[in-house]
Amino acid sequence: MIERMVLLGASGDLASRLLLPAIAQLAQAGLLPPGFAIVGASNAEWTTQDFRQHIAAGLEQHSTASASTREAVVGMLTFQPTDVTQTEDISRLLGDDRPDTLVYLALPPSLFEPVLTALAGSKLRRSDAVAIEKPFGNDLASARHLNEILHLRLPEPTIFRIDHFLSSELVRRVVALRFLNRVFEPVWNATQIESVDISWLESLTLEGRATYYDGAGAMKDMVQNHLMEALALVLMEQPARIDARSFRDVRVEALRTVATPTAERMSRDTIRARYTEGSIGSRQVPSYVNEPGVDPGRNTETYASLTLRVDYPRWAGVPFTLRSGKALAEDAAEIAIRFRPLPAYLTDQWPGVEPNVLRIGLNEPYVRLSTTLNGPEKTAEVRELHATTTPPQFTAYAHLILQMLHNDPMLFIRGDEAEESWRIIDPVMKAWAAGQVPMQEYAAGHAPPDPAP
Template sequence: MGNTSPNDATSFVLFGGTGDLAMRKILPALHEAETAGRLPHALRILIVDRSCASRADLMAWLDTCVRPHLAQSGPACAAWTRFVERIEYVRLDFSRPQDFVALRDALRDALRDTSTAHAHATREKPLYYLATGPALFVPICRALAALDLTRDARVVLEKPLGYDLQSSRQINDEVGQIFAEEQIYRIDHYLGKESVQNLLALRFGNTLFEPVWRREWVESVQITIAEQLGVEGRGEFYDSVGALRDMVQNHLLQLLSIVAMEPPHSMDANAVRDEKLRVLRALKPVPANDIDSVAVRGQYDAGVIRREAVPAYAREAGIARASTTETFVALRVEVENWRWAGVPFFLRTGKRLAERAAEIVITFRPVPHSSLGNESGRPGANRLVIRLQPDEDIRLHWLAKRPGEGMALQPVHLEIDFDRFFAPERMDAYQRLLIDAIHGRLALFVHRDEQEAAWRWVEPILRDWKARTAPPRPYLAGSWGPAASSALLARAGMCWMEEEH
């Protein structure tokens, strides 16, 4: 079991604990933390929902629905037994504030069980994880406050946090009346990925890259999050959101801010988040009269994924037949500051694409004079690729002499494979973020100001696309998106990385 410290949460309270996110991500991540001995000894897990009639029904659900999502090695019997022993079930209706008395009683019982053995636990320190729709965030927080259940507490908010800048502000304002900013943990699971953390280590722990991490030496930056999946039974929800809200406003802009941020004075939460915020505030405003010059939206048509025919987006369950919701977005972004002025950042995300992949590509400028032949001056010969999924690794691409006579060059790469080097110590993104929230570490969570700066930047695009009657550009499922996405880079004399092969 993990060591317990005075700052640790004493109870992990999971609202929406039998939902899809809890089943696929949150509970498996907590189990893996249990298996690795990372959970504090005294931590209780309270699953709050109304779908199970009793704890016995919940245990059956855990065994049937959660265990298949555990690590491929399968759950060790001892670890699974320890894990389920931590779990209690509180059945309540989130829309009925009077039902929250049952949660208050359960928290008091948990405190009585642990305070004798752990003298520091003089009062309950709950961590509330709201794995629900955003419409329930404020009602749940109000119900907790009405029963004095927010003191010494933390709350984790899942995305999407609002539909636009105004709704995001409204949720933040109302939750902020109940919880202080340092109690609020807005989660973006991409920030918990090992490769993203190693990007910070690569830049700020080594002298090799920092001198060239700037406009004089960097030609372009590409950030891609590509999915092969479609809407997967979430059609009604996704059709009201779209790729720009679902992926760009949070994941992609957060990754951009980490790539472009200045060195923080420390890894303190405020220092890191302040530097990311400066990047988001420095994003060049989107030209309201010429959105098409920097933004491409697409929607997948019928095609083939993994040798199986898949339907068009408009034929998926829950999708309006005349829907203009985008399933693909490509953007050209610029950061207007001293370090990055003039360097294009290309962002891309979409569903039903050719591969499942997430990566950051830093392309360095070619040498100023090709004294070793044309190959040494080839654009993209020197690049750094940080791969986030499906595998996590970092590759440095460069040129070396081909064996034999003459000075012929060929591309080679150096690779750090995190599975090979760090497998025993690695945590997946959700596990890392859950452990940080349990221990009260905020650095990998999103500040309200970051969130609002991101919404402010995407709003002109949202307004433009909403006003249009023309549909998004179609693209075949199994492709890399509409041709206009390639044209966006071609106008800058560049191409997406996969198009080089």
């Protein structure tokens, strides 16, 4: 088990808001190895005491762990001011006589290449590991380039490409529903399913993330990674074994079946839009272009919709639509499996019959199935069967950190999986950049644009 974490970018928001609260959860549950240590590093001229005070404030705000656990976690911390792009600094940070170490890159993507190059000269061992936050590259070429660096220069340690959507909670919800219930997998195909929608729609606006979001937009922020991974869980075949290699193999194969979007269908299959001034409940929202930190010249979308086709017999003719947006009237994050209508001879005789829809929550742990039951006087009534799974004990980051400490890559993105996601998205981003799909608008708190007829 890995016994030490070196946290590059330790002075950033990710460390104090998500990573250290996740560590505190694991500490409270007694799941950290004895003597676990965390070495923080960044270009901040901090002392260890400065770092501890910074993290203590973050834990007080973001952690539900007990005061004694938070104090114990703070006691695990040390700090070294470091130029993380320099091999000498990285080598000094890692040390020679050390336990197995997880090097966590909580850094902007622009630093990934120089930091990985510096790590390559620091003699990481096979029993060490490197964690890389999303986004992994900003297009297919850059993702391939990063993979080449990892394969050629860092062949020894385990590489964890992180997408917190692939926490064990979401994976288990979809996988258990499909493969542990005989009622679903036999109808999981184009014969019975008409379409699939995967949505992450938010009433939130930028919430202080303009620096990152305005350079990414809805397509790169959510669709290319998070929703693409949810798509793979829907598309994939049952793995031959429940192990990391088998599970990651079927995810990659699933994405390989997705047809590359073509220029001819781009205006029909994609939507890009951004919000204008409006109100969400009692909250007044300015136009996106007037939000602090936004550069209107970037022409960044706050809503993205992408409809994909799958070149595989199981899913022939079934459209898969991935949608993400901000400043909408309400939150909606789910996978919606829409089944085909019944034959006309039944629907003609039973007024009120509607196609079944299976909904799987992405954020909330629910499963809902609309079901047709008999109504009065030979009519039909639609009722929803609703089940809520037991809430997870840990946050997504706590699950993922625990998997990394055990050196288990099952819930992490493989290099070829990252490339397949970019292979699908690249043509869309190029078409949008060329102006082939016009930017539409929607008022904050209102519905986004409908797809072209």
